[in-house]
Amino acid sequence: MTGLRSNDRSFSSVQFRRLSDEQCQKLYWASLEILERTGVRLYEQEALDLLEKAGVPATDGNRVRIPSGLVEKAFTTVPKQVTLCDRHGDRVMPVEGHRSFFGPGSDCLHVIDHRTGERRRPVLQDVIDAMTVADALPHVDFVMSMFLPIDVPQDVADRYQMEVMLNHTTKPIVFVTPEFSGCVDSVEMAEAVVGGPEALRRNPMTVCYANVTTALRHNQESLQKLLYLAGKGLPVIYAPSSQGGVTAPVTLAGSLALAQAGTLVGLVLSQLKREGAPFIIQGWGGDMLDMRTTVMPYTDPDKRALGADFAHFLGLPMFAIAGCSDSKAVDQQAAAEAALTLMTDVLCGGNIVHDLGYLESGLTGSLAQLVICDEILGWLEHFVRGLEITDETLALDLIDEVGPDGQFLDSEHTFQHFRELWYPGLLDRNNYDGWLADGGKTLAERAAERVAVILAEHRPEPLPNDVAQAVHAIVERAEAQEIHQ
Numbered sequence: 001m002t003g004l005r006s007n008d009r010s011f012s013s014v015q016f017r018r019l020s021d022e023q024c025q026k027l028y029w030a031s032l033e034i035l036e037r038t039g040v041r042l043y044e045q046e047a048l049d050l051l052e053k054a055g056v057p058a059t060d061g062n063r064v065r066i067p068s069g070l071v072e073k074a075f076t077t078v079p080k081q082v083t084l085c086d087r088h089g090d091r092v093m094p095v096e097g098h099r100s101f102f103g104p105g106s107d108c109l110h111v112i113d114h115r116t117g118e119r120r121r122p123v124l125q126d127v128i129d130a131m132t133v134a135d136a137l138p139h140v141d142f143v144m145s146m147f148l149p150i151d152v153p154q155d156v157a158d159r160y161q162m163e164v165m166l167n168h169t170t171k172p173i174v175f176v177t178p179e180f181s182g183c184v185d186s187v188e189m190a191e192a193v194v195g196g197p198e199a200l201r202r203n204p205m206t207v208c209y210a211n212v213t214t215a216l217r218h219n220q221e222s223l224q225k226l227l228y229l230a231g232k233g234l235p236v237i238y239a240p241s242s243q244g245g246v247t248a249p250v251t252l253a254g255s256l257a258l259a260q261a262g263t264l265v266g267l268v269l270s271q272l273k274r275e276g277a278p279f280i281i282q283g284w285g286g287d288m289l290d291m292r293t294t295v296m297p298y299t300d301p302d303k304r305a306l307g308a309d310f311a312h313f314l315g316l317p318m319f320a321i322a323g324c325s326d327s328k329a330v331d332q333q334a335a336a337e338a339a340l341t342l343m344t345d346v347l348c349g350g351n352i353v354h355d356l357g358y359l360e361s362g363l364t365g366s367l368a369q370l371v372i373c374d375e376i377l378g379w380l381e382h383f384v385r386g387l388e389i390t391d392e393t394l395a396l397d398l399i400d401e402v403g404p405d406g407q408f409l410d411s412e413h414t415f416q417h418f419r420e421l422w423y424p425g426l427l428d429r430n431n432y433d434g435w436l437a438d439g440g441k442t443l444a445e446r447a448a449e450r451v452a453v454i455l456a457e458h459r460p461e462p463l464p465n466d467v468a469q470a471v472h473a474i475v476e477r478a479e480a481q482e483i484h485q
Contacts, residue, residue: 016347024313031261039065044223085203087170098349103142105355108365122147131168139377180224212240215262230277238266244288256285283318305348320350324358368447382422
């Protein structure tokens with residue numbers, strides 16, 4: 001399922017879609033019309049220069065109307081697959097088709113402490129703990145930093161987060177930086193780990209997630225990251241924000257068409273900068289604002305799978321969202337929403353699925369919730385497996401041998417095959433007395449205990465000392481530059 005340890009583990013045996021090809025075609029044409037008719041504002045001169053060179057001059061300062069032909073041309077050069085590697089250069093995440101890979105999110109403003117249940121502001125040790133747990137969990141394929149630590153200088157917090165990720169896991173990394181300079185430093189740190197720019201380009205172990213202001217207004221920092229990474233031949237996730245009823249139409253179709261129009265802007269610019277640059281689109285769209293609370297929910301059912309269907313129609317790798325919850329605690333709602341969102345993304349084939357362990361609509365993260373998501377993924381791995389029907393699995397000779405008066409418990413066939421079934425490590429299957437004897441604990445309590453065991457026992461593979469020092473030197477340089485500005 002995860003793709004980390006065996007390339008034949010995937011979710012492609014079961015598929016589900018909400019949008020037909022005809023509907024996807026209409027959405028695509030709508031996105032093209034938005035770009036040609038309405039246009040977008042770009043707040044980065046290099047982006048405007050690239051488009052002008054391609055025959056698309058700006059009007060009204062920085063407003064560009066991109067012809068559909070330029071979008072179609074970009075599809076002829078952009079790769080349809082992006083492969084992410086681990087620290088050792090192993091190509092562990094072939095992002096393509098309906099293959100799904102899973103990891104946490106980044107930059108939560110709060111953490112629910114698994115030791116006390118307290119909701120508090122996170123510190124750098126929380127990021128270290130998150131990477132240690134993520135490194136240990138078998139169904140977590142990549143990492144994001146999960147928390148925004150308050151005990152480091154905030155102008156360079158992203159560098160500290162990147163340093164922790166590089167030091168405390170060998171898994172691929174999706175990183176986020178508020179400013180362009182943080183993206184440059186993060187890439188330099190990754191290059192120091194793998195052996196230089198060309199080594200990182202050949203075997204990318206990192207990918208930057210660029211958050212764009214809105215689909216119609218592309219902020220300078222996101223455009224700078226996009227063009228810098230494209231120029232280096234490194235993958236980038238380009239995801240314009242859209243809130244139905246605020247920055248986009250409240251209707252699902254209108255919000256989705258607008259969001260994907262913004263994504264296509266990034267596609268065009270990446271290919272104008274460097275043909276063949278790897279590009280990952282957002283596998284969502286149709287987000288809405290809850291008009292009762294003014295909160296943008298993460299787990300509403302209306303938008304689920306729509307963006308993924310559209311990405312599959314375009315044939316491009318996607319960044320997706322699941323394993324999250326709008327709940328404020330590790331409770332029944334959190335488990336239910338995590339399971340429902342993971343199920344839908346597994347069935348619709350979301351590729352790089354992030355935000356496992358997220359609560360409170362992305363404001364809070366929980367390591368206990370992350371562990372619960374890993375358990376859910378174990379269940380889903382078995383659910384989507386194809387059924388092997390052979391003489392051995394049908395066991396007709398054994399059935400005849402045992403007959404109506406026998407039983408199968410002590411047969412060699414049972415001993416050989418019973419381990420092939422799924423056995424939970426966290427969900428409870430004991431009888432009531434056994435459950436009480438084990439302490440009568442809830443799922444949240446068992447998950448918190450699992451986190452404690454991992455932190456006590458798991459030791460991620462460290463970076464070599466000289467490499468760790470080189471990475472830290474980049475952090476110190478950035479901090480010194482901020483002090484002197």
